[in-house]
Amino acid sequence: LNLSNNFITQLHALALPYLEQLDLSGNQLDLISEGAFGNLARLEHLNLSRNRLSVSLGSNSKALGSLGRLRSLDISMNGLSNSAAELLLRNKSSLDQLKMTGNVLIKLSPSMFGESKGITNLIIEDNLISEIEKQTFEPLSRLESLNLARNNLASICDFTLHQVKYLNLSRNSLEFFVTCEDAALYSLEVLDLSHNKLLYFPILPKLNKLKHLYLQNNLLGALGSEAVMVTEVNSLYQDIMKLMPLAYIDLSFNHFTSFPLETLSLLFSLETLNFSHNFRQIRFPSLKCLDLQKNSLTSVSPFFLKALPQIDTLNLQENQVQPCGFLMKSLPKIFDLNSSCVAFGQLKTLKHLNLRENDIKILPPTSFQGTSLISLNLAKNNHMVIGEAALEGVQATLQSLIISEISMNSSGLSLPCMPALTNLNISNNRLNKTPGSLACSSLKVIDVRNNAFTSLNCSLLQTLSLNQTAMFISGNKFNCYCSGSSRWQVIAFRCFSRRCSNDFRTADIRIVII
Numbered sequence: 001l002n003l004s005n006n007f008i009t010q011l012h013a014l015a016l017p018y019l020e021q022l023d024l025s026g027n028q029l030d031l032i033s034e035g036a037f038g039n040l041a042r043l044e045h046l047n048l049s050r051n052r053l054s055v056s057l058g059s060n061s062k063a064l065g066s067l068g069r070l071r072s073l074d075i076s077m078n079g080l081s082n083s084a085a086e087l088l089l090r091n092k093s094s095l096d097q098l099k100m101t102g103n104v105l106i107k108l109s110p111s112m113f114g115e116s117k118g119i120t121n122l123i124i125e126d127n128l129i130s131e132i133e134k135q136t137f138e139p140l141s142r143l144e145s146l147n148l149a150r151n152n153l154a155s156i157c158d159f160t161l162h163q164v165k166y167l168n169l170s171r172n173s174l175e176f177f178v179t180c181e182d183a184a185l186y187s188l189e190v191l192d193l194s195h196n197k198l199l200y201f202p203i204l205p206k207l208n209k210l211k212h213l214y215l216q217n218n219l220l221g222a223l224g225s226e227a228v229m230v231t232e233v234n235s236l237y238q239d240i241m242k243l244m245p246l247a248y249i250d251l252s253f254n255h256f257t258s259f260p261l262e263t264l265s266l267l268f269s270l271e272t273l274n275f276s277h278n279f280r281q282i283r284f285p286s287l288k289c290l291d292l293q294k295n296s297l298t299s300v301s302p303f304f305l306k307a308l309p310q311i312d313t314l315n316l317q318e319n320q321v322q323p324c325g326f327l328m329k330s331l332p333k334i335f336d337l338n339s340s341c342v343a344f345g346q347l348k349t350l351k352h353l354n355l356r357e358n359d360i361k362i363l364p365p366t367s368f369q370g371t372s373l374i375s376l377n378l379a380k381n382n383h384m385v386i387g388e389a390a391l392e393g394v395q396a397t398l399q400s401l402i403i404s405e406i407s408m409n410s411s412g413l414s415l416p417c418m419p420a421l422t423n424l425n426i427s428n429n430r431l432n433k434t435p436g437s438l439a440c441s442s443l444k445v446i447d448v449r450n451n452a453f454t455s456l457n458c459s460l461l462q463t464l465s466l467n468q469t470a471m472f473i474s475g476n477k478f479n480c481y482c483s484g485s486s487r488w489q490v491i492a493f494r495c496f497s498r499r500c501s502n503d504f505r506t507a508d509i510r511i512v513i514i
């Protein structure tokens with residue numbers, strides 16, 4: 001009989017001796033006469049959710065007490081306190097499923113289920129439970145599924161429910177989950193501890209059948225390094241983890257700052273690991289200078305970059321990071337946004353970047369667009385190719401550029417017009433031509449040592465001569481005749497004058513260092 005969602009406020013007598021299921025949910029029932037259910041001898045499923053059973057409690061509980069054969073009962077959302085619920089659960093030895101979601105229970109004690117010990121499936125979501133007395137659930141020997149999500153529990157200090165297979169403690173305020181130390185086999189297969197305040201991995205039963213562990217949205221990792229965390233609980237932990245058949249673990253939205261490798265490597269059966277959305281809580285609001293030299297980093301997560309709103313100087317020398325480029329029209333596939341690359345463009349305040357020795361092969365277009373780069377070191381990225389548009393976005397701010405020791409030849413190097421550039425180091429390559437665009441720059445120091453130059457572009461030299469440029473030129477194959485003088489200026493003059501137009505005056509180049 002489905003009488004749900006009506007305006008029934010009182011119930012006096014139902015003489016339906018064969019009725020097995022009765023749905024009275026969503027009424028305004030506040031009074032059930034003591035004898036109202038006296039003639040419902042076969043009733044097994046009763047739904048009384050969303051009523052006002054807490055009003056005439058004495059009468060209501062007596063009426064319910066006469067239903068000793070009930071197998072499922074729903075008394076959710078009735079404004080029930082602990083004592084009210086206890087009264088309504090008298091004489092329920094056949095009860096298998098009980099739902100009490102959305103009431104105002106604050107404490108669970110053994111007396112609550114004293115007369116309903118056969119429960120297998122218990123749902124008490126969304127109450128105010130902050131305390132569970134010892135021996136509340138232990139006597140419920142058939143209890144398999146227990147849902148206590150959305151309550152106020154602060155810790156589970158002595159979990160002892162061997163019989164439970166499914167336990168949901170999501171959305172409480174748990175800081176700890178600790179199993180009582182015993183050698184018994186626990187039936188636990190699914191444990192949901194998500195959306196709590198756990199600081200440590202839960203201490204699980206030594207022997208268990210756990211397959212799904214939900215730990216997302218906690219504070220795991222917030223207490224610092226794994227080493228500290230692991231050694232503190234490890235003696236307890238290592239054996240447990242090794243034996244655990246865990247196949248799925250969700251660690252997303254925690255506070256890890258490093259990957260808890262040591263702990264997770266013990267999970268031999270793991271098939272799915274969700275580690276998304278970590279590192280995001282870190283923030284270094286004032287950090288200006290960060291040195292990450294020589295760390296074998298292959299990537300730096302966008303969340304980490306986001307945590308550096310004031311970064312000025314970043315040293316990534318001797319790592320393995322690849323700058324991201326952005327999709328531009330008809331670029332080869334290799335330029336595609338690559339999840340393992342570093343999006344430097346996020347670092348708006350970045351002025352000095354060292355990417356020396358990162359094994360970068362190709363500098364994609366607009367690698368640094370969005371930054372405020374003043375100096376950039378790309379040295380010793382062997383055979384790196386710098387494309388036309390690689391420096392797009394920073395060509396107006398860049399003052400110092402180091403692209404030495406790359407073994408690049410002139411076809412692998414093209415630079416945009418960089419008006420602010422004052423220092424350029426293209427030494428130790430195989431260049432035989434300077435990029436024409438250098439005429440845009442007001443260079444003060446240029447190092448072209450150890451390349452394959454036989455001559456230097458005259459009009460370029462002319463431009464450079466306006467800026468008192470220091471040039472380092474040794475280790476090339478300049479084919480000029482430089483006779484017996486010891487004065488650099490003369491040598492330079494002779495070298496250049498053979499190849500340059502007559503009005504070129506070396507006197508304007510103040511320093512030439514060979």
Ligand SMILES: *[C@@H]1O[C@H](CO)[C@@H](O)[C@H](O)[C@H]1NC(C)=O
Nearest residue numbers: 004025026047049073074099
């Ligand atoms: C009781 O009825 C409500 C609808 O009013 C429903 O959401 C709930 O699932 C029912 N309870 C059971 C145990 O079937």
Ligand SMILES: *[C@@H]1O[C@H](CO)[C@@H](O)[C@H](O)[C@H]1NC(C)=O
Nearest residue numbers: 062065066067068069070091
């Ligand atoms: C308990 O339920 C049974 C029916 O299963 C009934 O005969 C008995 O009177 C009930 N006891 C009380 C105290 O109401």
Ligand SMILES: *[C@@H]1O[C@H](CO)[C@@H](O)[C@H](O)[C@H]1NC(C)=O
Nearest residue numbers: 125149150168170190192214
């Ligand atoms: C646990 O309960 C929460 C809240 O009702 C629910 O969202 C979640 O899906 C449940 N977890 C599992 C594993 O069933």
Ligand SMILES: *[C@@H]1O[C@H](CO)[C@@H](O)[C@H](O)[C@H]1NC(C)=O
Nearest residue numbers: 216252253272274275276277
């Ligand atoms: C991992 O967790 C995130 C956040 O909850 C979710 O969006 C994503 O789908 C999950 N991934 C897998 C493989 O379950």
Ligand SMILES: *[C@@H]1O[C@H](CO)[C@@H](O)[C@H](O)[C@H]1NC(C)=O
Nearest residue numbers: 322333334336338339340341
């Ligand atoms: C991502 O970048 C790495 C390193 O440059 C490269 O080996 C890999 O093939 C790239 N992946 C894709 C999908 O482009």
Ligand SMILES: *[C@@H]1O[C@H](CO)[C@@H](O)[C@H](O)[C@H]1NC(C)=O
Nearest residue numbers: 379404405425427428445447
């Ligand atoms: C240019 O780079 C090389 C390293 O490749 C370095 O030895 C040299 O001192 C640099 N030149 C200047 C002018 O700093």
Ligand SMILES: *[C@@H]1O[C@H](CO)[C@@H](O)[C@H](O)[C@H]1NC(C)=O
Nearest residue numbers: 433436437439457458459460
């Ligand atoms: C010399 O540089 C100028 C720009 O400064 C360029 O237009 C010209 O093509 C270059 N000449 C040679 C021979 O590379």
